[in-house]
Amino acid sequence: MKEIDGGGVEVRDTILGRGLFACRPFGPEQVIGEVLGELIDDPDYGSDYCMDLHGDAKLEPEAPFRFLNHSCEPNCELVLWKSRKRGRRRYPRMWLQSLRAILPGEELTIDYAWPAEVAIPCRCQSPQCRGWIVHLDEVQNLIAVAVEA
Numbered sequence: 001m002k003e004i005d006g007g008g009v010e011v012r013d014t015i016l017g018r019g020l021f022a023c024r025p026f027g028p029e030q031v032i033g034e035v036l037g038e039l040i041d042d043p044d045y046g047s048d049y050c051m052d053l054h055g056d057a058k059l060e061p062e063a064p065f066r067f068l069n070h071s072c073e074p075n076c077e078l079v080l081w082k083s084r085k086r087g088r089r090r091y092p093r094m095w096l097q098s099l100r101a102i103l104p105g106e107e108l109t110i111d112y113a114w115p116a117e118v119a120i121p122c123r124c125q126s127p128q129c130r131g132w133i134v135h136l137d138e139v140q141n142l143i144a145v146a147v148e149a
């Protein structure tokens with residue numbers, strides 16, 4: 001875990017809606033910033049953007065990290081690191097970290113790794129594209145779901 005350095009990203013329009021882009025170079029395994037947002041402790045909560053923390057807790061992220069798009073060949077990942085206390089419980093904090101060196105102007109992406117039952121077609125255009133936004137381990141289940149449908 002290298003030094004934390006806020007900023008360095010911007011939200012831009014893409015053909016698939018908004019996305020998050022680097023506006024300076026990042027090295028491999030560098031923390032890009034903390035994903036801030038509303039902490040929601042409800043196992044039934046769901047939204048287009050919410051991210052899982054440990055257990056039942058979720059984070060409804062604010063801009064700019066709200067606009068992170070999926071890629072089957074991502075250049076970033078979300079990591080849980082440190083924690084904050086709310087009430088009597090401690091909750092992990094979430095950070096965006098680079099997986100490899102990133103150049104200014106590159107879109108920052110993560111692997112959403114969704115379960116097969118909520119997968120939607122993927123248009124990430126990576127040579128590694130699975131065709132669906134789905135966890136690599138769930139591709140087999142996805143085929144089963146498609147056959148049943």
Ligand SMILES: [Zn+2]
Nearest residue numbers: 072122124129
């Ligand atoms: Zn893809």
